[in-house]
Amino acid sequence: MKQITLDPIASVSGEIYLPGSKSISNRALLLAALAEGETTLTNLLDSDDIRHMLDALERLGVEYQWRPEQREIQVKGQGKPLAQGSPAKPLELYLGNAGTAMRPLAAALTVGDGAFVLTGEPRMKERPIGHLVEALSALGAQIRYLEEEGFPPLAITAGALKGGEVSIDGSISSQFLTALLMIAPLCKNDLTISVRGELVSKPYIDITLALMARFGVRVDNQGYESFRIQSGQRYISPGRFMVEGDASSASYFLAAGALGGGPVTVHGVGRLSLQGDKYFADVLADMGAEIQWFDDKIVAKGGKLVGIDMDLNHIPDAAMTIATTALFAEGPTTIRNVYNWRVKETDRLAAMAKELSKVGAQVEEGNDYLKITPVPSLRHAQIDTYNDHRIAMCFSLLAVGGQKVTIRDPDCTRKTFPDYFEKLKSISH
Ligand SMILES: O=C(O)C1=C[C@@H](OP(=O)(O)O)[C@@H](O)[C@H](O)C1
Numbered sequence: 001m002k003q004i005t006l007d008p009i010a011s012v013s014g015e016i017y018l019p020g021s022k023s024i025s026n027r028a029l030l031l032a033a034l035a036e037g038e039t040t041l042t043n044l045l046d047s048d049d050i051r052h053m054l055d056a057l058e059r060l061g062v063e064y065q066w067r068p069e070q071r072e073i074q075v076k077g078q079g080k081p082l083a084q085g086s087p088a089k090p091l092e093l094y095l096g097n098a099g100t101a102m103r104p105l106a107a108a109l110t111v112g113d114g115a116f117v118l119t120g121e122p123r124m125k126e127r128p129i130g131h132l133v134e135a136l137s138a139l140g141a142q143i144r145y146l147e148e149e150g151f152p153p154l155a156i157t158a159g160a161l162k163g164g165e166v167s168i169d170g171s172i173s174s175q176f177l178t179a180l181l182m183i184a185p186l187c188k189n190d191l192t193i194s195v196r197g198e199l200v201s202k203p204y205i206d207i208t209l210a211l212m213a214r215f216g217v218r219v220d221n222q223g224y225e226s227f228r229i230q231s232g233q234r235y236i237s238p239g240r241f242m243v244e245g246d247a248s249s250a251s252y253f254l255a256a257g258a259l260g261g262g263p264v265t266v267h268g269v270g271r272l273s274l275q276g277d278k279y280f281a282d283v284l285a286d287m288g289a290e291i292q293w294f295d296d297k298i299v300a301k302g303g304k305l306v307g308i309d310m311d312l313n314h315i316p317d318a319a320m321t322i323a324t325t326a327l328f329a330e331g332p333t334t335i336r337n338v339y340n341w342r343v344k345e346t347d348r349l350a351a352m353a354k355e356l357s358k359v360g361a362q363v364e365e366g367n368d369y370l371k372i373t374p375v376p377s378l379r380h381a382q383i384d385t386y387n388d389h390r391i392a393m394c395f396s397l398l399a400v401g402g403q404k405v406t407i408r409d410p411d412c413t414r415k416t417f418p419d420y421f422e423k424l425k426s427i428s429h
Pocket residue numbers: 022023024099100172173174175178200201204316317340
């Protein structure tokens with residue numbers, strides 16, 4: 001297996017133009033496919049997760065013209081639910097390990113005509129989907145588990161969803177509520193969704209509501225507890241829509257600016273961004289980095305970093321970047337309320353604890369937290385990445401902090417950021 005060794009990087013500064021947001025790219029693609037009219041999406045991300053969504057849409061009969069070099073796509077909206085396949089010959093869609101394709105498509109394909117099998121890579125078959133299937137089934141969806149109860153692959157026979165009242169468990173993934181919200185206008189009657197349990201990853205729901213609004217659908221909500229969607233609303237193309245830069249991807253460069261002197265400017269996310277992961281910059285500021293906010297860019301400079309003890313449930317992806325940044329701060333850092341790290345690309349709590357220990361840090365792995373106590377001198381280690389793009393990217397920060405590091409299977413960043421290591425090199429001096 002390929003690996004990459006990064007020598008200590010003396011200083012880091014420069015400009016990064018971020019690739020498009022994964023969360024926004026995949027939501028916008030699905031809504032553009034369902035909408036009336038043609039949509040041009042600019043700054044679309046080109047990565048595995050987006051290709052899985054695009055391949056699925058193509059096989060579902062959605063027409064589009066994609067120019068990846070220009071990061072632009074024209075999607076011909078169907079103005080109706082997606083339909084293909086038949087109960088005798090279901091259409092099988094392979095969605096890799098893309099949660100933002102699997103969960104929304106599982107919901108979208110329950111409405112209309114056709115029959116489908118949704119599957120993915122082995123890890124996808126270990127990532128829960130039961131809370132979503134439960135809620136959809138209560139609305140009349142026909143979904144069967146083909147292997148393990150509660151997990152993909154799923155067999156779906158499309159039909160009608162009745163609407164009315166439904167509740168959904170929000171304690172494992174916000175993507176289930178996102179999926180339900182996006183198909184709500186396709187129900188026969190008005191739909192009221194109430195959320196059971198403490199909803200995780202709340203800012204992702206804000207992205208969903210903002211995107212639905214851009215495509216003409218209004219949701220009346222009371223906080224994150226209850227959502228009401230009037231039936232008869234239709235998705236209408238906004239014409240042109242620019243995907244903002246990926247705020248989770250920004251976290252590595254902002255941390256690099258904090259650790260490597262800076263200034264590092266990330267272009268494409270800022271004060272006006274829809275993504276909650278922009279708040280990573282505030283966490284970095286709490287650790288002592290110098291952060292400057294602009295409407296569509298953020299600048300990070302180094303400072304003396306200190307450890308923090310924080311609930312980072314609202315930024316689960318960027319929180320991984322804090323775990324490696326913490327190695328270069330004074331005093332321990334505790335990242336709290338991240339139980340659902342365990343059901344993402346890998347069991348991220350176990351994996352981060354193991355790999356951080358390998359470089360010499362003192363680590364405590366709780367059921368839903370990680371406590372990292374830095375040591376005066378770290379050591380060179382071969383980091384296993386468990387097919388998890390974020391492990392590869394966040395451990396690259398060791399080199400920025402001055403510690404040589406070897407990262408196995410660096411190409412796993414293709415899930416969201418295929419040219420991550422080249423971009424990091426471009427600001428390393
Ligand atoms: O809705 C989204 O776009 C996402 C929601 C989050 O997942 P959970 O809600 O499962 O925490 C996040 O980790 C994921 O990368 C993208």
